[in-house]
Amino acid sequence: MPVITNSYSFSFAGITFGGIGSAYQILSVEGLEGLPAIRNQDDNRGYQDGMFSGRDFLGGRTISITFQTFASGATSAQTNFNTIQAKLLPQTSGTTPLYFILSPSGEQFVNARVRVLRTSVDPNYTYGMITSQVEFFCPDPNYYDSTLQTAVMVVSDPPGRTYNRTYNLVYGSGSYATTTNIVNSGWATTYPTITLTGPITNPTLGNTTTGEYLLLSGTFANTDSLVIDLYNKLITLNGVSARNLLSTGTWFAAPAGTSQYYLTGSLTTSGLTTATVTWYNAYI
16 A cells, blocks of 8 residues: 555655645755766876776765645644654664655655754744755665565476386486566666575576576575575575575676576475565666
8 A cells, every 4th residue: 555645745754744735845855856976986097187987886865855844723833843853853774765756656765864854943933834954865876666566486396207117216306497577667776585485405596687696505494484685685594694595696686677587496395485576666
């Protein structure tokens, strides 16, 4: 369910501002549309003119919202402002989703934390029209559709033939790839989370489209839950940090468009061994 429904409105930490009938009306938003700051790796050429050209990366995004607080019914503007001040507080770690609707895109969000809150105390403040500016810092500059996308890879028996003959020999099990398409309908790279449920031994998860993969070492039962967070480069096993399980490979993502993800491993069980991929369409 969407957090907000009105166009040109925002919601943060459970309070909505902007939109029809709101006590908090937005005057301007800066820093949401367009590119964030760029981190470049250019270097000077010493005693020569110009620069050595390095690579460019996106930095964090700063979003500044100027808004006015008004009275609503029997509630004064000052009381409403106290309410929103209690929500727009700094946080020591992590981020909080800042939801917004810029018609006709539907609800989207960016992960943010409050860095600045400024308020003008002037005659309008006394008369019940309080002008403020809040600045949000977004370590991840991407913004995302609010609808979580999901794809599931379920291991099934490999194709083959059966024969009416038995042998008194046992062979180690092989593996074949189980695949699914990851469709990122945005125009920026997104980083899915993969939840793997056994049984499986030495699983490999990868992106055929980019040629990148991660090989994990270990044997995991059907009661185990192995979570691979591709954005934060974290691995947890049953809720406990387990990055030591990573044997080799390259952390991969889902660029804009369609990527084919795959799962391989040995000692799997058809219909039981699964990998669930979740992601949000990403924009910049």
